[in-house]
Structure formats: structure tokens, C-alpha cells
Amino acid sequence: MTAKLNVVPFVSVDSMMKLVLTVGVEKFLTELAGYIEEDFLRWESFDKTPRIASHSSEGVIELMPTSDGKMYGFKYVNGHPKNTREGLQTVTAFGVLADVGSGYPMLLTEMTILTALRTGATSALAAKYLAPEGARTMAIIGNGAQSEFQALAFKSLLGIDKLRLYDLDGSASRKCAKNLAGMGFDITICSSGHEAVEGAEIITTVTADKQYATILTDNMVGSGVHINAVGGDCPGKTELHRDILLRSDIFVEYPPQTRIEGEIQQLAADHPVTELWQVMTDKAAGRKDAKQITLFDSVGFATEDFSALRYVRDQLRATGLYEELDLLADPDEPRDLFGMLLRAEQAVAKPQMAT
Amino acid sequence: MTAKLNVVPFVSVDSMMKLVLTVGVEKFLTELAGYIEEDFLRWESFDKTPRIASHSSEGVIELMPTSDGKMYGFKYVNGHPKNTREGLQTVTAFGVLADVGSGYPMLLTEMTILTALRTGATSALAAKYLAPEGARTMAIIGNGAQSEFQALAFKSLLGIDKLRLYDLDGSASRKCAKNLAGMGFDITICSSGHEAVEGAEIITTVTADKQYATILTDNMVGSGVHINAVGGDCPGKTELHRDILLRSDIFVEYPPQTRIEGEIQQLAADHPVTELWQVMTDKAAGRKDAKQITLFDSVGFATEDFSALRYVRDQLRATGLYEELDLLADPDEPRDLFGMLLRAEQAVAKPQMAT
Numbered sequence: 109m110t111a112k113l114n115v116v117p118f119v120s121v122d123s124m125m126k127l128v129l130t131v132g133v134e135k136f137l138t139e140l141a142g143y144i145e146e147d148f149l150r151w152e153s154f155d156k157t158p159r160i161a162s163h164s165s166e167g168v169i170e171l172m173p174t175s176d177g178k179m180y181g182f183k184y185v186n187g188h189p190k191n192t193r194e195g196l197q198t199v200t201a202f203g204v205l206a207d208v209g210s211g212y213p214m215l216l217t218e219m220t221i222l223t224a225l226r227t228g229a230t231s232a233l234a235a236k237y238l239a240p241e242g243a244r245t246m247a248i249i250g251n252g253a254q255s256e257f258q259a260l261a262f263k264s265l266l267g268i269d270k271l272r273l274y275d276l277d278g279s280a281s282r283k284c285a286k287n288l289a290g291m292g293f294d295i296t297i298c299s300s301g302h303e304a305v306e307g308a309e310i311i312t313t314v315t316a317d318k319q320y321a322t323i324l325t326d327n328m329v330g331s332g333v334h335i336n337a338v339g340g341d342c343p344g345k346t347e348l349h350r351d352i353l354l355r356s357d358i359f360v361e362y363p364p365q366t367r368i369e370g371e372i373q374q375l376a377a378d379h380p381v382t383e384l385w386q387v388m389t390d391k392a393a394g395r396k397d398a399k400q401i402t403l404f405d406s407v408g409f410a411t412e413d414f415s416a417l418r419y420v421r422d423q424l425r426a427t428g429l430y431e432e433l434d435l436l437a438d439p440d441e442p443r444d445l446f447g448m449l450l451r452a453e454q455a456v457a458k459p460q461m462a463t
Numbered sequence: 464m465t466a467k468l469n470v471v472p473f474v475s476v477d478s479m480m481k482l483v484l485t486v487g488v489e490k491f492l493t494e495l496a497g498y499i500e501e502d503f504l505r506w507e508s509f510d511k512t513p514r515i516a517s518h519s520s521e522g523v524i525e526l527m528p529t530s531d532g533k534m535y536g537f538k539y540v541n542g543h544p545k546n547t548r549e550g551l552q553t554v555t556a557f558g559v560l561a562d563v564g565s566g567y568p569m570l571l572t573e574m575t576i577l578t579a580l581r582t583g584a585t586s587a588l589a590a591k592y593l594a595p596e597g598a599r600t601m602a603i604i605g606n607g608a609q610s611e612f613q614a615l616a617f618k619s620l621l622g623i624d625k626l627r628l629y630d631l632d633g634s635a636s637r638k639c640a641k642n643l644a645g646m647g648f649d650i651t652i653c654s655s656g657h658e659a660v661e662g663a664e665i666i667t668t669v670t671a672d673k674q675y676a677t678i679l680t681d682n683m684v685g686s687g688v689h690i691n692a693v694g695g696d697c698p699g700k701t702e703l704h705r706d707i708l709l710r711s712d713i714f715v716e717y718p719p720q721t722r723i724e725g726e727i728q729q730l731a732a733d734h735p736v737t738e739l740w741q742v743m744t745d746k747a748a749g750r751k752d753a754k755q756i757t758l759f760d761s762v763g764f765a766t767e768d769f770s771a772l773r774y775v776r777d778q779l780r781a782t783g784l785y786e787e788l789d790l791l792a793d794p795d796e797p798r799d800l801f802g803m804l805l806r807a808e809q810a811v812a813k814p815q816m817a818t
Contacts, residue, residue: 113551114476120789121469125807133804160515162530164563169535171526175517180524184537184559186566192797196468196565200791204539208519210551211541220792224800253794256801280798287801434475436555437575439608442547443635445579446611446642449488452480 114438117430119217119420127420127429128221134264137257141229141265143415148233151385153177154411158365161342166190168342174410180206181414183219187342189316198253198316199223205417215421216433219413224254226416228261230361231336231406235310236265237387237394238359238402239334243309244270249301249323250315250339251275251284258312258338259288266310270294274304302328313347314338326351331399338406342369348403350374356403359384359394361412370405381405469793474572474775478784482775483576485782489619492612496584496620498770503588506740508532509766513720516697521545523697529765535561536769538574542697544671553608553671554578560772570776571788574768579609581771582763583616585716586691590665591620592742592749593714593757594689598664599625604656604678605670605694606630606639613667613693614643621665625649629659657683668702669693681706686754693761697724703758705729711758714739714749716767725760736760 119127128136147154159172167188174181185201192198201219206212235243246268248255252275262268271293273281281297288295298304305311305328313323316339326349329335335356339347348371358381360366367377384404386392395402424430439448474482483491502509514527522543529536540556547553556574561567590598601623603610607630617623626648628636636652643650653659660666660683668678671694681704684690690711694702703726713736715721722732739759741747750757779785794803 118788121792122789122807125804128804129808155517157515160512160526160528162510162528162535162563164530164532166564167566169528169530169561169563169566171515171528171537173515173517173524173526175519175524177519180517182526182539184561184568186561188564188566191565194565195797196567197792197794197797197800200567202568202790206524206539206541208517208524209521209543210546210549211522211524211543212551212555213539213557218790218792221800221804252798253800283796283799283802287799287805433473434477435557435573437476437552437573439552441638442550442552443607444638444642445552445576445608447638449480449483449576450642452477453484 112432114434114436115432116213116216116435117424118433119215119430121218121221123429123431124218124221127423127427128225130427130429131423133260137225137229137261138264140225140416140419141233141261143419144226144230144412145233145388147411147415148385148388156362156410158362158368159410172410172413174414175208176414178208179418180208181417183410183413185219185223203413203417205421212436215417216435217417217420219416222416222420223413224257226412227254227338227408228257230412231258231312231338231404232261232265234359234384234404234406235262235334235336238404239266240309240332240395240398243334244268245272245308246270246310246312247272247274247304247308248312248314249274249304250313251280252314252316254314254338255284256287258314259293260291262310263292268310272296272298272304272306272308274298274301308333310334310336312336312338315347321347322349323347324352325349329401331401333401335401335403336406337371337403343373346371346374353403356401357382358403358405359387360405361407361409365409366405366407369407372405467787469789469791470787471568471571471790472779472785473788474785476573476576478786479573479576482778482782482784483580485784486778488615492580492584492616493619495580495771495774496588496616498774499581499585499767500588500743502766502770503740503743511717511765513717513723514765527765527768529769530563531769533563534773535563536772538765538768540574540578558768558772560776567791570772571790572772572775577771577775578768579612581767582609582693583612585767586613586667586693586759586761587616587620589714589739589759589761590617590689590691593759594621595664595687595750595753598689599623600627600663601625601665601667602627602629602659602663603667603669604629604659605668606635607669607671609669609693610639611642613669614648615646617665618647623665627651627653627659627661627663629653629656663688665689665691667691667693670702676702677704678702679707680704684756686756688756690756690758691761692726692758698728701726701729708758711756712737713758713760714742715760716762716764720764721760721762724762727760
């Protein structure tokens with residue numbers, strides 16, 4: 109991108125919005141899903157670790173690193189459900205892609221918007237392998253910041269065009285419906301979770317409370333549906349009744365992390381789950397029959413952010429939608445960091461003497 | 464700093480150099496050591512973890528998080544010894560300080576220069592508790608990017624004013640001596656490690672090779688000296704002969720990390736060491752007598768970076784040496800991230816229609 113060693117390309121929130129709008133949201137989601145799938149297909153080449161979480165009474169701050177041996181990526185992300193009451197985002201994020209060979213960062217980007225996009229893209233990607241064939245109708249329970257991204261990702265990748273929205277807070281559902289107006293959906297706002305799941309082949313749960321909740325009870329889930337459980341994503345935060353898990357075939361991203369954070373924290377540590385990458389690489393079966401309940405217990409894994417960072421980086425040259433950040437010290441002589449400091453002093457002093 | 468929720472103050476390399484020069488290097492090191500000491504004194508209030516390392520054949524990329532329950536900090540840092548051959552820095556770093564209550568980042572800063580400063584400050588701080596009283600002479604073996612910062616920190620905190628420099632590469636020693644000229648040191652460039660340690664009360668080893676090396680052999684270390692071992696800081700990278708360790712009283716930052724990365728990786732996992740914070744809080748003895756060999760097996764710990772981030776943040780208001788980075792998405796309504804994207808489209812489209 110640049111020969112200036114001190115400079116790291118930076119994608120601000122403003123640049124990210126322009127990038128998404130320039131590419132187009134649906135195309136962005138589709139292409140991003142392609143990058144995510146690519147990385148799931150080479151799952152074994154990644155250095156994987158559960159994210160490193162720092163919990164407090166009000167939320168969590170996490171670092172999510174991974175590497176494919178050539179590039180290294182990490183995301184900083186917080187989760188503070190009470191934030192919305194103070195006019196702040198529940199989740200904010202930024203991330204860095206770096207060159208493994210030199211250790212030098214090659215991209216710094218906002219990831220609040222990007223995380224919303226990659227979460228939607230990952231959910232839809234998983235559903236491509238797991239949802240009943242020909243599905244057109246999706247219930248979305250929880251109509252907050254992530255809901256529209258889920259809807260559009262499922263439209264782009266699976267052709268979902270009927271939405272049944274439900275949120276405890278009706279204004280959230282109306283916000284979601286309004287935002288998606290004119291985008292090709294037939295939208296029904298529902299007054300209960302029970303109503304929302306009627307006729308839905310896919311059920312997406314994406315609520316934000318940091319607690320054990322029961323967004324879906326067992327009687328709400330009929331045979332053959334695919335459940336896309338997005339909201340349960342940290343210890344003590346789940347959305348589904350345990351009985352649903354016991355009736356479902358459960359698919360996860362990275363078991364060591366999902367067992368800590370996902371719906372399956374409600375189950376025994378050895379409860380059988382299938383890894384998504386194994387389905388994608390034909391090492392394990394996805395959906396086997398029309399009556400099966402499939403559950404994608406999504407918590408969000410570092411490789412998905414890595415894919416998103418790769419995708420954004422690949423858009424920089426064509427779009428020019430980035431700034432140059434003076435992030436890395438670059439002395440004339442690499443071992444002379446202190447000399448660089450001294451010369452900066454002279455550079456500051458000299459012009460003053462000249463005038 | 465600002466009421467704009469999307470904005471995070473950013474200290475670039477240029478701003479950091481100006482900040483150090485505005486405060487003055489020695490005052491910066493002294494004040495920074497004060498912040499580091501403050502945090503060592505409340506050691507037990509920190510959430511501590513060994514850094515998370517991603518190793519490759521050519522180097523390592525690490526994340527170093529910690530939190531005191533109110534603020535959360537992390538540093539990204541790489542170590543690639545071969546980089547200098549390609550005109551790059553061995554170590555580059557940047558870091559973030561965040562608010563635990565909201566999870567929002569409150570500072571992003573370069574940390575290549577800042578790490579050099581905090582490493583020097585930490586070494587000198589440890590020596591304040593461990594070095595023989597009245598020490599004036601320090602040998603520095605390894606005269607690369609870190610050497611001047613060590614020298615100035617020891618001058619500021621302990622009054623060291625005689626330096627004996629040695630490096631395999633004589634030009635590194637000359638560079639170090641030239642950079643420190645006129646700063647109040649009596650400097651001798653030596654032609655061997657043996658010559659360098661002659662008469663030195665403090666021996667600082669700060670070489671960069673990623674291998675088991677023997678910068679100090681047992682016969683080079685006389686009774687009563689303080690060894691400040693800075694260069695051995697990752698698995699497979701040490702500087703001291705094992706026999707020296709067996710004759711020394713060893714002081715470390717955070718044992719679980721030092722046992723992996725420090726000189727003591729050469730010793731049994733239960734070899735007795737003393738934690739620096741315990742010396743500082745009078746829970747353990749530091750130097751007990753004039754003949755004792757004390758060894759600070761320094762690897763650099765996350766709390767020191769946390770202290771450095773705190774210090775830099777506290778300088779922002781008075782100096783104004785930062786930029787505003789548009790890093791965090793800030794929708795008018797926090798749950799309406801997608802709506803923000805839509806409105807950005809309108810904001811782009813409208814002015815075009817008006818003209």
C-alpha cells in the first residue's frame with residue numbers, strides 16, 4: 109500500500125460506511141461470506157485460541173487473535189449491555205492485520221460496523237449448509253443493532269425474503285422494519301416470540317441481555333427448523349431452553365470457545381457437537397433430513413474477524429477509502445531509536461533558528 | 464478529553480517524540496517510573512495473565528492485556544530480530560487504554576518509543592531497590608535501540624554517570640556514545656564483555672539475538688553486583704550462563720510469564736524467585752548485603768505498559784499532543800447501527816442533489 113514504513117492504513121468509521129455503501133451492503137455481505145468460507149475451508153492452517161476475556165460486573169473486554177502463518181489478525185471488542193441506556197453501543201470493536209514475517213501492522217480498522225457485517229455473513233454462511241432447502245421465511249427475535257445485518261445476509265446468501273420480527277421493545281421491531289423497507293422483504297411485526305416463529309424455517313435469536321434467558325422455549329421449535337443462535341455469546345448469557353439443545357444437532361465454530369460462551373455452556377462438557385469447518389470440508393454431515401433441528405450455536409470466532417480484515421484490506425487499493433496513520437517508529441537506522449528522538453529535537457529547533 | 468463518542472485520542476510517533484521532548488527525556492523517565500512504581504505497589508488489584516504470544520520461525524507477535532478494574536490496557540508488540548537487516552525495527556508496538564465500565568477505548572498510542580522508555584524506567588526502578596548503594600558505574604552489554612534509554616533511566620533514578628559500553632558490533636557502541644554525548648556521562652567503549660564489567664556495580668545486558676546466548680559467563684560476575692538482564696525475553700532467548708543464576712538472588716515481575724520467557728527458563732520450574740512488587744511493598748527483602756549478587760530477570764510485563772498508557776493519557780490535556788481518531792461507530796440511537804449506515808448514504812447523496 110505504501111513504502112513509508114511508519115505508516116499503517118487506517119479505516120475510520122466514516123471510511124467503513126463509505127466502503128460498505130460503495131461496494132453495496134448485499135454485495136459486501138456476499139463477498140465477505142466468501143472470504144469467511146475460504147478461511148473455514150483451510151481451518152487447520154490457523155493458530156487458534158479461545159478469545160482472551162477480561163470480565164467486569166458491567167461487561168467484558170476481549171482480544172481475539174489468530175494467524176494463518178502469513179498474516180496475524182486480532183480484534184478488540186467489548187460487550188456492555190447496559191451501554192445502550194447511556195447512549196453508547198453495546199459492542200464496539202476495532203482490529204489489526206499484521207505481517208507475520210516482520211510483525212508490522214498492515215491495517216488498522218474500525219470493526220463495530222465490520223463485526224455486525226461478519227456476524228451476519230457467518231450466520232448466513234452456516235445456514236447455507238444447515239438450513240432446510242428452499243427456506244424463505246426467517247423469524248428474528250431481538251431486533252437491535254445486529255438484526256438488519258442478519259436479515260440482509262440471509263437474503264443475499266439464501267434468498268430469505270419473509271421476515272417475522274419480534275422484540276420485547278416494539279420500537280426496536282419498528283426500527284428494524286423501517287430500515288429494511290424497500291429492500292425486497294415481506295415483513296411482519298409480531299407481538300410474541302410464539303407468533304414470530306409461526307411458519308419460519310429459520311429462527312434467528314439475537315438478543316443482548318447478559319443473563320441466562322429463555323428466548324425460545326421447547327414448544328416453540330417445530331421439527332425441521334434451523335436455529336441461528338447469535339445472542340448467547342459469553343459465560344452466563346444464553347437464549348435457548350436446554351431442552352431445545354437436547355433435540356438439536358449442534359454446530360459450532362471452535363468448540364473450546366463455544367463450550368465457555370455458547371448455548372452449550374448449559375450442557376455437559378462432552379456433549380457431542382459438530383464443527384462447522386468439518387461440514388464445509390465434507391468431513392462431517394450438515395443437515396441430513398427434513399425433520400432434523402439444526403442449531404448453529406454462534407459465538408463469533410477470531411478467524412471470521414481475520415477474514416473480514418483480509419477482505420477490507422483487499423478493498424483499500426481500489427477504493428482509496430483509508431487514511432495513513434503515523435503508528436510505527438521508523439528511525440533511519442533501525443537500532444537508533446534514541447537518535448531518531450534526538451534528530452526530532454533538532455528538526456523542531458532548526459526552523460525556529462532559521463526564522 | 465472529548466464529548467464526541469466516536470473519537471479516540473491518538474498519539475502518533477510524531478506526537479510521542481514531541482511529548483518526550485516537551486517533557487524532557489529524563490523527567491519523562493522519572494515520572495513514568497513513578498507511575499510504574501504506583502502500579503507495582505497495588506499489584507494485587509490487577510487482573511494478570513502471561514502475554515499471549517503467536518510465534519513464527521522469524522519472530523513473535525504478542526498481546527499484553529491487563530486491568531485494574533477501572534481501566535483496561537493492552538499492548539501489541541512484535542519481536543523480529545532479523546528485521547534490522549531489512550531496515551525495520553526489531554520491536555514495534557502500539558497500545559490502547561480503555562474504560563472498563565463502558566468498554567470504550569480512551570487512548571490509542573504508538574508504543575515503540577514508549578516501550579523503550581518504560582523498559583528503561585522499569586529497570587532503573589528495580590535497581591533502586593536492588594543495586595548496591597552508591598552505585599555510579601554501569602556496564603551496558605548490547606548497545607542497540609534500548610541502550611540509551613537504559614542509560615538515561617539509571618542516571619535519572621540512581622545517579623549512574625559512568626558507562627562502560629560493549630557490543631559485538633563496535634559501531635553500535637559508537638552510536639550509543641555519540642547519542643549520549645553531553646548528557647553528563649563519563650563513557651568508555653570497551654572491546655569485550657570482560658572489559659566492560661570491570662569496576663561496574665551494575666551490569667545491564669540488553670542484546671537482541673533470538674537464541675540461547677551467553678553474554679555473561681560466570682567468571683565475569685563479581686560479588687555485590689546488580690545484574691539487570693533485559694535482553695532475554697522469550698522462550699529460547701537467554702543471555703546469562705546458568706551458573707550466574709545459581710549464585711544470584713533472582714527478582715522477577717510476574718513469575719508465570721518470567722518462567723516461560725526469562726533467564727530462569729534455564730532453571731527448574733520451582734527455583735525460588737522473589738517478586739518485585741513484594742520487595743516494593745516490604746513483603747520480601749531486596750538487597751540484604753554488599754556481597755550479594757542481585758539479578759533482575761526482566762521480561763517486561765503488561766502492568767508496566769498499563770502504567771505507561773496511564774502516564775501518556777495524563778499528559779494529553781496539558782500538551783494537546785494528540786489527534787482525534789474516528790474509531791468508534793456512534794449511531795444517534797445506539798441500537799440503530801444499520802440506520803447510521805443508511806443515513807450516511809443520504810448524507811452523501813443529498814449534497815449532490817443540492818448543487
